[in-house]
Every structure is written in structure tokens, then in C-alpha cells.
Amino acid sequence: MAVGVRAFGAGSGYSPLMNDSRPGIPADRYVERLAACREAVAACGFAALLIGVGPDLRYLTGFVGEPMERLTLLVIPVNGPVRFVVPHLEATKAAATPLVAAGVAEVVPFGETDDVAARVAALLGAAKPADPIGLSDRLWAMHVLQLQRALSARRFEPASTVLRDLRQVKDADEARLLRLAAQAADRTMDAIAAGPLVGRTEAEVGREIRGRLIDEGHDLADFAIVGSGPNGAAPHHDAGDRVIAAGEPVVLDLGGTLAGYVSDTTRTIWVAGEAWIAPEPEFRRVFDVVRAAQAAATAAVKPGVPAEQIDAAARRVIGAAGYGEYFTHRVGHGVGLETHEDPYMVSGNVTPLRPGMAFSVEPGIYLPGRWGVRLENIVICTDSGPEVLNHSSLDLRVVRG
Ligand code: ZN
Ligand code: ZN
Ligand code: ZN
Numbered sequence: 001m002a003v004g005v006r007a008f009g010a011g012s013g014y015s016p017l018m019n020d021s022r023p024g025i026p027a028d029r030y031v032e033r034l035a036a037c038r039e040a041v042a043a044c045g046f047a048a049l050l051i052g053v054g055p056d057l058r059y060l061t062g063f064v065g066e067p068m069e070r071l072t073l074l075v076i077p078v079n080g081p082v083r084f085v086v087p088h089l090e091a092t093k094a095a096a097t098p099l100v101a102a103g104v105a106e107v108v109p110f111g112e113t114d115d116v117a118a119r120v121a122a123l124l125g126a127a128k129p130a131d132p133i134g135l136s137d138r139l140w141a142m143h144v145l146q147l148q149r150a151l152s153a154r155r156f157e158p159a160s161t162v163l164r165d166l167r168q169v170k171d172a173d174e175a176r177l178l179r180l181a182a183q184a185a186d187r188t189m190d191a192i193a194a195g196p197l198v199g200r201t202e203a204e205v206g207r208e209i210r211g212r213l214i215d216e217g218h219d220l221a222d223f224a225i226v227g228s229g230p231n232g233a234a235p236h237h238d239a240g241d242r243v244i245a246a247g248e249p250v251v252l253d254l255g256g257t258l259a260g261y262v263s264d265t266t267r268t269i270w271v272a273g274e275a276w277i278a279p280e281p282e283f284r285r286v287f288d289v290v291r292a293a294q295a296a297a298t299a300a301v302k303p304g305v306p307a308e309q310i311d312a313a314a315r316r317v318i319g320a321a322g323y324g325e326y327f328t329h330r331v332g333h334g335v336g337l338e339t340h341e342d343p344y345m346v347s348g349n350v351t352p353l354r355p356g357m358a359f360s361v362e363p364g365i366y367l368p369g370r371w372g373v374r375l376e377n378i379v380i381c382t383d384s385g386p387e388v389l390n391h392s393s394l395d396l397r398v399v400r401g
Contacts, residue, residue: 041162046157050120134163228248268374301379
């Protein structure tokens with residue numbers, strides 16, 4: 001542990017339920033989350049939230065599913081009962097969620113021919129007609145349009161206005177899952193960096209990454225970026241047919257999901273091959289600049305610091321070295337139930353960091369046609385500064401590959 005282990009968030013100690021074989025969020029936490037959400041709905045002046053399948057619904061209920069054409073909606077009015085509107089075939093699953101089991105939400109099943117949007121409109125009634133209704137950001141357009149027709153007198157706003165502050169501050173159990181995911185990603189990274197790489201396509205290495213992410217403890221392998229040589233200059237290059245050669249760098253950016261919470265880490269290595277082709281001088285220089293920028297941005301993490309200053313800390317280092325125009329993206333993004341979520345470490349985001357916020361710190365320099373360098377760790381802001389979740393070495397690895 002670089003900065004030490006600590007818990008944050010009042011009353012968020014580990015529950016005995018955490019002693020199950022699989023780590024997760026204790027069931028009673030969902031009741032607390034719903035209570036906090038309802039307070040926020042009132043404080044934000046919303047009439048209700050309508051939460052479809054996705055990370056917001058998972059956060060509030062523990063319900064895991066894929067969005068589909070049948071509407072599933074948690075209806076949270078500012079006052080009155082919380083309803084979980086679900087298609088009949090999902091009613092049993094919805095009834096098993098902690099909120100319903102605890103009696104603080106009730107399942108409202110609907111049939112294949114029911115007009116669901118009309119049902120939802122009826123549940124909302126005439127409550128607070130002037131106040132907006134918050135729709136979860138990931139709700140499909142087909143459902144939004146249906147709801148707009150059924151509730152034509154209503155004004156709609158993003159539910160994230162209400163939920164952002166809750167979701168972006170992680171409690172001790174969420175932090176624990178993020179740590180476990182980061183460690184599983186680190187083991188994957190170290191195994192891949194050890195080779196073999198030379199003579200294999202990026203796609204082959206990408207498949208190995210996905211397999212290892214699962215073997216190391218993730219439930220899902222989310223992505224595997226393998227950017228060899230010039231492909232590394234495209235920050236979101238996937239993994240293609242290019243064959244990795246000796247005498248070039250490879251950008252490895254990988255991540256998966258463990259008990260709902262994600263990992264996301266990047267290392268850039270130099271593949272020397274059997275002939276031991278040493279790194280180009282400019283690659284070494286750029287690597288050192290990115291590493292210094294990553295360290296500066298991490299060191300800037302503490303409560304009260306505006307998110308944009310984390311970005312600025314990295315940008316200053318890279319700019320001073322003369323590579324400012326080649327650092328083409330924000331320095332980081334929040335992580336939790338989603339790989340990209342609030343808070344974003346980007347110029348213009350003045351949100352002050354709070355203990356429990358978790359996000360990536362990932363500066364990069366991309367020289368078109370040549371190669372790229374990116375280094376990425378997940379960091380949690382604590383009272384005493386940054387807790388770095390990734391422990392895989394940030395030193396330049398020159399590997400035989
Ligand atoms: Zn990214
Ligand atoms: Zn990444
Ligand atoms: Zn990232």
C-alpha cells in the first residue's frame with residue numbers, strides 16, 4: 001500500500017455479510033442509499049426519479065441486467081411509495097433485490113400488452129407538476145420518447161443531477177471492491193508485460209489479456225487496448241492485426257469488472273526482442289515526462305482541490321517539456337460501477353475533491369506515426385491525500401518480449 005489503508009465515510013465499516021465467498025455490497029447499504037437518494041430528490045427540487053436498467057439502478061437496488069426493449073423502471077417520487085416497475089418475467093428477480101426484501105420498495109409487474117408508460121404516469125399522479133422528473137442518463141431513447149408522450153406536461157432533467165454526488169463518493173465497501181479489481185488488473189498487466197509479445201498480433205495479446213482478467217478475479221473483461229508501435233499514438237486504439245516487433249513500445253490499457261466495480265490501468269513497455277534493441281532516446285525522454293506528470297497529478301490529489309487542478313498538474317509537466325500539444329485528452333475520469341463516470345479530471349470541472357472519490361490519473365503523449373506513452377493508475381482521494389490502488393511498477397520496463 002503506497003499511502004496506507006483507511007476507511008472513509010461515516011458508518012461505512014465492513015458488515016458481517018462481507019465474509020461471503022464473493023465480495024460485494026452489504027444488503028442494508030441499499031436501504032441507506034435509497035434514503036440518501038430521496039433526500040437528494042427533495043433537496044434538488046425534483047418531483048421524482050425514473051431509473052432504468054444500468055449503473056444507477058445497480059447502485060440503488062443491486063439489480064443487475066441488460067437494458068432491453070421492455071421497460072424496467074425504479075420510480076422514486078419525492079414523497080410516497082417507491083415502485084419497481086418490471087416486466088412479469090423479471091418480477092421474481094426484482095423481488096429478490098434488497099430494497100424489495102426490506103420492504104422499502106414494491107414490485108409492480110406488467111404484462112406484454114400493457115401500456116407501461118401510462119402505468120408509470122399514473123403512479124406519479126399529479127404530484128408536484130411544476131417540478132422536473134429525473135431520467136437516468138443511460139435510459140434508451142425509445143423509452144424516453146414513450147415517457148415524454150405519456151407525461152407530456154412534465155419537464156425532464158438528467159437524474160445524474162441528483163445522483164452524481166452520491167455515486168461519486170465511494171464508501172469503504174466500494175473502495176474495497178475497487179482495490180480488489182485494481183490488484184487483479186495489476187497481476188494481469190505484470191503477466192502480459194513479461195511476454196511473449198514479439199511475433200504475436202495485438203489481437204492475440206488482447207485475447208490473452210481478456211482471459212487473464214477473468215482468471216485473476218474479474219467477472220467480466222471489459223477492454224484490452226494493445227497499441228504497438230505507431231498504433232500506440234491513438235489513445236483508444238483497440239487491438240488489431242498488427243504483429244508486435246522487437247524495437248518498439250507497446251501501450252497496454254486493460255480493465256474488467258469485479259462485483260460491479262471496474263479496474264482500468266495502463267502501462268507502456270519497450271519490447272527489445274532477442275536482439276535487445278534498446279529504447280530510442282526520445283522514447284526514454286517522453287516516458288520520463290509522462291511518469292513525472294503522472295506523479296505530479298497524483299501528488300496533487302487531496303480534499304478540496306478542484307478536479308481540474310489534477311489535470312493542470314499533469315499538463316504543466318508535459319507542457320514544460322515541450323510536448324503539450326501531444327497530450328490530447330483529459331488526465332482522468334471517475335471509476336466505480338462505470339469505467340467513465342463523475343468526477344472527470346478535466347479543465348473546467350471545479351468540483352472540489354472529496355474523500356472517497358475514485359478516478360484515473362492517466363497522462364499520455366502521442367507522437368503521430370511513431371508511438372505513444374500513457375501511464376494510468378486508479379487513485380482514491382482520502383483525508384490525507386491520494387491512495388493509489390495500482391501497485392504494478394511504473395518504471396520503464398524493457399522486456400525481451
Ligand atoms: Zn479511456
Ligand atoms: Zn485505461
Ligand atoms: Zn482510464
